[in-house]
Amino acid sequence: MPDGFILTLVKALVLANLVMGVFAFLTWLERRLLGRFQVRLGPNRVGPFGLLQPIADLVKLIRKESILPEGISPVLYIAAPAVSLFASLAVFAVIPFGEEATIPGTDWKIFLFISDPSVALLVVFALGSLSFYGFLVGGWSSSSKYSLYGSMRAVSQLISYEVSLALAVIGVVMMAQSLSLTGIAEAQSRDGLWYVLPQFLGFLVYVVASTAEVSRIPFDLPEAEGELVAGYHTEYGGMRFAMFQNAEYVALIAFSAVASILFFGGYEGPWLPGPVWMLIKMAFFILIAMWVRATLPRIRYDKLMSIGWKVLLPAATLNLLVTSAFVAWRA
């Protein structure tokens, strides 16, 4: 906490609310974009261009009854969405949107990140995996076969893809000689190139594996609505359901942020201020994720496993070997 306790608290409050606002906007954007991809309009009734649709959805979800189904474990059932949402939001504690900056019109200098631990990347992946506890526990405590299948899929998918994800990222870590996200961003401006070029294979593995990690199409098997009703959140409704959805979107935003830092230089860029570059790069990844959703069908479960273990893992390992050889030669 380089800014002291009070200021950090204020920054955390602002950032968490900003992320929630962006989440609301993203649900609108995704529905509009998916509509246009499918040659229809998408929501356009509430407010100009349907922009107030998220608020209408929120009012609807809040007003719904919070049902506790029969045969559940109440404590786990209620805690699960909170755990997922907390873990997804907490990732933003270590994501830098810039370095030290002066607030315009004043002499106040603040850091554009909440904290910058030297193991930020580990924190990101630890919290990313923690949110799967919410999916697992939520599906387990619902006492429903669909929920159970969904959470089992979520966990086995996590295990298969987390390995490749970590291996893909290690290449970047070795080139940057740092686990800190600011350190990685600065290493890219020091080396004078974005790591997407030397680490292109790692980048591909990261994109595929992180899609599985945030369980979006084509890897949204934990909630495959065609097979499992709604997967692990079948038995959830109202705001608890909204919290699960929220957690997934926030995880998407977080992984887009991490991807921009690891492979596209993060907040480093010419002409524009750092946070603007960061937001542009994040928007790029989020739009790609929506494009993928509009294009690819959900893949079969055994294919998901074989892609994870037979394609991504060898590719990530190869990338790691080549990178370590290169780094050793450079040193």
Next chain:
Amino acid sequence: MAVVDSVKGFGVTFRHLFRKPVTQQYPEYKRPVYPRFRGRHRLHRHANGLEKCIGCSLCAAACPADCIRVVADENTDEERYSAGERYARIYEINMSRCIFCGYCELACPFDAITLGHDYELAEMSRDAMVYTKEMLLEPMHPSRTTPVAPADPFDVVDPGTAG
């Protein structure tokens, strides 16, 4: 190659992104119906204003959903409703039961009842779904008719895409 085909798919979706949406914005744009579309019933009149219906109940007999109720009465010289001896004192159609098969239209010997083009038939209560003779008889109350867009329904319909 599955991978190549998947990449081709991205091109397809990207091209579709720039197409004009085909959505028809319903409450603003009401899609024209075909001439033989079977919508809400109409009870017709002769040119001199008398009702064509003589209350014979053949429509009620033909109705497979049993949604028509007719009670006939005698015309008098003081109160003359239809051209014949008798007229329908009560003519009710329960629109929540009607299946829009058009058998009533076929059964009617005087072409007194036909199925019109109106398709906006939602109501807030079941009681309001029982249409009385006054609601069915021509001329229609303006609020009871569906304005149909002035387009030739056989043409390709322009899907009015505002907003």
